[in-house]
Amino acid sequence: MNNTTLKIDITKINASKIPDTDFTNLVFGKTISDHMFVADYADGEWSNARIEPYAPLSLNPANATLHYGQSVFEGMKAYKNEAGEILVFRADANQKRLNESAKRLCIPEVPEELFMEGLRQLLELDKDWIPNRPGYSLYVRPFIFATDDYLGIRPSEKYKFMIFTCPVGAYYSKPVSVKVECQYTRAAEGGTGAAKAAGNYAASLLPALQAQKEGYDQLLWTDGKSHQHIEESGTMNVMFLINNALITAPTTTGTILKGITRDSVLTLAKEMGVKVEERFLRVTELEDSLRNGTLQEAFGTGTAATIAHISKIHINGRDYVLPEIKEDSFSSKILNTLDAIKYGKIADTHDWIIKIK
Numbered sequence: 315m316n317n318t319t320l321k322i323d324i325t326k327i328n329a330s331k332i333p334d335t336d337f338t339n340l341v342f343g344k345t346i347s348d349h350m351f352v353a354d355y356a357d358g359e360w361s362n363a364r365i366e367p368y369a370p371l372s373l374n375p376a377n378a379t380l381h382y383g384q385s386v387f388e389g390m391k392a393y394k395n396e397a398g399e400i401l402v403f404r405a406d407a408n409q410k411r412l413n414e415s416a417k418r419l420c421i422p423e424v425p426e427e428l429f430m431e432g433l434r435q436l437l438e439l440d441k442d443w444i445p446n447r448p449g450y451s452l453y454v455r456p457f458i459f460a461t462d463d464y465l466g467i468r469p470s471e472k473y474k475f476m477i478f479t480c481p482v483g484a485y486y487s488k489p490v491s492v493k494v495e496c497q498y499t500r501a502a503e504g505g506t507g508a509a510k511a512a513g514n515y516a517a518s519l520l521p522a523l524q525a526q527k528e529g530y531d532q533l534l535w536t537d538g539k540s541h542q543h544i545e546e547s548g549t550m551n552v553m554f555l556i557n558n559a560l561i562t563a564p565t566t567t568g569t570i571l572k573g574i575t576r577d578s579v580l581t582l583a584k585e586m587g588v589k590v591e592e593r594f595l596r597v598t599e600l601e602d603s604l605r606n607g608t609l610q611e612a613f614g615t616g617t618a619a620t621i622a623h624i625s626k627i628h629i630n631g632r633d634y635v636l637p638e639i640k641e642d643s644f645s646s647k648i649l650n651t652l653d654a655i656k657y658g659k660i661a662d663t664h665d666w667i668i669k670i671k
Contacts, residue, residue, distance in 0.1 A: 404578070406426075496597070542596055
């Protein structure tokens, strides 16, 4: 990231919370760093860009987002290499996807300069919050929400764009068990499934909670029309290695999030010579592959989870236990390669890493 003429006012916290933070016992998303970036949208433009101490917001009870859900967000991670430099993985892709989500919800787009420079200065200021331990990182949460104080169903005229960060360890500490969901629907064609919209996640909470009560970590969502095709999981895209072919749902229907980790995995898989099939996997095909042993691996991909190995799949009242993942398994190799790129241990041949001083 290069220096820019964008002016960002900075107000530093009086005393950092770092001395009181246990970096060896981080619960994902619970510990928030010292500062946050904020910009306001009104009268057709973004202005008042600033960094200030992380603090609660003051909202009017008539705030439009509270009633009509005009809110989109992103998730990315920052790392440190051995030289202590800050490395951000594919932030440009996150910026583009945030704006794609914003357009779907009638939210004004955030200019690239505002996004990138706000991110750069925030990470420079809070660089000591980036953990130095393997497997740990600084999770970055950019988001936009409506700020009109008006009870009327129309796009808001005012918005806030914010970024805050939190040091994190692994999202999943062990392989996950999943249940194929054939009753509830996460997304339908023509809806907002491809947008990273807050409401999408609210609608998924009840069936996910029911699955957790039954002993499963997550759901495998199926299509809203027939419930016959696997789409994605609640926190990640999903991939299946069957007969040495990597199968994952396409993102062309508008029901599936265009995962940045998903795209990275598919790129690396093709370079490794693995056959990639972007197509819908039928539930019956998945069940057959579990029964006859042709399913070699199943895993989720996402910023928070990175690569989440799946150890058990529940379909039609039956649990299927998957083969144990080994160090030379495909998903393990992918995970190790991604981590090596993110921590600056191997060359970044795809220009995925943005380096901050």
